[in-house]
Amino acid sequence: MFRFLVPALILAATPCFAETKKQRAARCEAVSEIMGQAVELRQKRKSEKKAKAVILETVDEKWATTVPILVGHVYTLPRKDLKTYDKDVVLEQCNAHKL
Secondary structure, eight states: OHHHHHHHHHHHHSOOTTOOHHHHHHHHHHHHHHHHHHHHHHHTTOOHHHHHHHHHHHSOGGGGGGHHHHHHHHHHSOGGGGGGOOHHHHHHHHHHOOO
16 A cells, blocks of 8 residues: 555655656655655654654755655554555655656
């Protein structure tokens, strides 16, 4: 289930009209990093508010608007589902998604 929601989140989280392959790669890398950090913080039982704050401190400013959406999604998932999270799978799915 988690893997099927990623493409939908990617579309909702970032404006990506007519992007180049390089831009897509950068966006996908940012999305997978943000989600990876959110999963890690959730597994450590940090609050959603704390996770957003921590990630916003480290993320490039141009991706700041995606943080609440992606972190919010991670915090809606059952914690047991996060055990199967694989950043590389998210990155691969994101890069393969064509608009």
